[in-house]
Amino acid sequence: SMPTTAKVGWKAPSNIALVKYWGKKANQIPANPSVSFTLDACATTTSLLFQKRKAPAHDFSFELYFDGQKKEDFKPKIATFLTRVEPYLPFLKGYDFTIETTNSFPHSSGIASSASGMAALALCLLSVERMARPEMTADYFNKKASFLARLGSGSACRSIEGDLIQWGHTSGIPNSSDLFGIHYPFEVHENFKNYHDTILLVHKGQKTVSSTIGHGLMHNHPFAAQRFSQAHENMASLQPIFKSGDLEGFIALVESEALTLHAMMMTGQPYFILMKPNTLEVIHKIWAFREATKMPICFTLDAGANVHVLYPEKVKEKAMEFIKDQLVVHCEAGQYICDRIGKGAKEL
Ligand code: PMV
Numbered sequence: 210s211m212p213t214t215a216k217v218g219w220k221a222p223s224n225i226a227l228v229k230y231w232g233k234k235a236n237q238i239p240a241n242p243s244v245s246f247t248l249d250a251c252a253t254t255t256s257l258l259f260q261k262r263k264a265p266a267h268d269f270s271f272e273l274y275f276d277g278q279k280k281e282d283f284k285p286k287i288a289t290f291l292t293r294v295e296p297y298l299p300f301l302k303g304y305d306f307t308i309e310t311t312n313s314f315p316h317s318s319g320i321a322s323s324a325s326g327m328a329a330l331a332l333c334l335l336s337v338e339r340m341a342r343p344e345m346t347a348d349y350f351n352k353k354a355s356f357l358a359r360l361g362s363g364s365a366c367r368s369i370e371g372d373l374i375q376w377g378h379t380s381g382i383p384n385s386s387d388l389f390g391i392h393y394p395f396e397v398h399e400n401f402k403n404y405h406d407t408i409l410l411v412h413k414g415q416k417t418v419s420s421t422i423g424h425g426l427m428h429n430h431p432f433a434a435q436r437f438s439q440a441h442e443n444m445a446s447l448q449p450i451f452k453s454g455d456l457e458g459f460i461a462l463v464e465s466e467a468l469t470l471h472a473m474m475m476t477g478q479p480y481f482i483l484m485k486p487n488t489l490e491v492i493h494k495i496w497a498f499r500e501a502t503k504m505p506i507c508f509t510l511d512a513g514a515n516v517h518v519l520y521p522e523k524v525k526e527k528a529m530e531f532i533k534d535q536l537v538v539h540c541e542a543g544q545y546i547c548d549r550i551g552k553g554a555k556e557l
Contacts, residue, residue, distance in 0.1 A: 210341055211261070211300060217336040218256035218557035221328035223248045223320070223548075224367045224374065225406055225509060225517050227463050228443045229470045232427030232436070237359050238387045240427060241440035242377030244447065245367045246404060249551030251314050253325035256557070257333035258307040269295070271306035276316070290327065290361040297357060298334055300341070308333075314546055318413050319515050323420070327361030328354070328368035332554055354554075355389035362420075366390045371552035373397060373451075379444055398454030403522040403550060407532055410544040411487045412514035418474065418481050423512050426477035436473060456505035456521065463519065467510040474512070485514040487539040492516070494535050506531065 224245040232240030269291055273280050287308065295301050308330065314320045335354050339345045351369055359366035359376075366389050367374040373393040379385045383394055427433050443462055450458040474481045488510070495508050495518065506520045506528050518536070520528040529547075537543050 211337075212340060213261040214259065215337070215340065216256055216258045217333050218254070219329045219332035219336070219554055220252050220254045220557060221325045221332060221368050221554040222371075222551045223251035223253075223314075223322075223325040224364065225511070225519075226364065226367075227466065227509065228440055228447065229466050230363055230376065231424065231470055231473055231512075232430075232433060233363060233424045237363050239363060239377045240433070241437040242375065242379040242382070242385065242444050243364075243367070243440070244373065244375045244393060244444065245364070246406065247368065247371040247374060247551045247553055248406060248548045250546060250548040251312075251320060251325065251408070253310060253312050253322055253329045254557070255308060255310040255326070255329035255333055257330070257337065258309075259304045259337055260306075262303055262305060269301045269304065269306065271308055274307070274309045276311050277309075287330070290330065293360040294331070294334065294357050297353075298338055300338060301334070304337075315410075315413070315544070318410050318544070319416065319513050320408065320410075320546070321364075321416075321420070321511060321513075323362035324365045324368045327365035328358040328554060331355075331357035331361060331365070332369065332556070336556070352389050359389060363424075369554055372550045373401070375444075379441060381445060393451070395448050396452045398451060400454035400456055400521050400523075401451060401459075405518075405520050405522065405525055405528065406548045406550075407518045407520075407529070408546040408548055409491060409516045409518060409532075409536055409540050410542075410546070411491065411516055411540055412485045413541050413544070416483070416513045418483060418512065420512055423474060423481075426474065426479075430473065430477055432473065432476060436469065439469070460499075460505060460507040463509050464507050467508065470512065471510060483513055484510070488514045488516055490539050491518075491536050494539075498531055498535070502527075504528070504531075 226245040228244050230243035355366040355369045374390040375393045376390040378387045509517045
């Protein structure tokens, strides 16, 4: 049975999509499949203290602390999330919660914390349920955590496990689901183990388009159908690329996905440009460096101006030299984060 009070904690990583999720249907169902590297350094740590209520309750109540400070402005987002997951976690209404959360990356750095944040909270909530159901298998636990995280932020369902996670029902991908992320089920070459992601903070501060609005732009978007089928094609193309270790093929596909994501925003109604001049400076320098050195260094983007520089383990010294020499000058306050593929969330 459930204890009266206890504290649980999880550290959940962010992730970076290679094939992008952009566009959704009702209930956080993705319009197209996506695949991402789970990250390691960029993470949210959350602890959840829960206390059984004396009087029977018909609602849940919670307090939220962010970096030790009480945060009222984040509460509506968390309340929406709790309302969405409550049907799958019926114990919620009998408890009061204190949520304490911190991010490893600077606040308002333009790094989205929704994936790691929602994953960490989903894991905490499910840990509470597991206390009453100790027979829960690790496999079920991870699947349900991913399912719950998805209800907070779509991409969060790819932040439970490592190191390469696929989300979205796709013919030809066994066990793929719109409801939760799965381990990428095909062979992955050594070249893609220990991949690095150096995140250049080109523009800190608030994004001009929330991802909710961004996904919404894909409804009635003139190129939506084309884009969604392209994502399916790219998922299929990745299979032989991952299997053979084809870095050139990987680069072409990943950079195209990033630019397509931004192209969708530029061609929506209303339209947005989320890149900054320094985003383009960095992209051009990466291309010139790759042309000159033939080194497999490429970029991807989220729905913002920051650039993720991706490269394999075998070129990491040369890549960091290049980044420090040529790219850091385009970062706000010279800030960047050295990240890499990670193994998934950890219980504290
Ligand atoms: O999880 P959301 O709703 O914030 O969507 C994020 C979508 C992108 O980060 C732009 C792409 C992706 O697949 O992560």
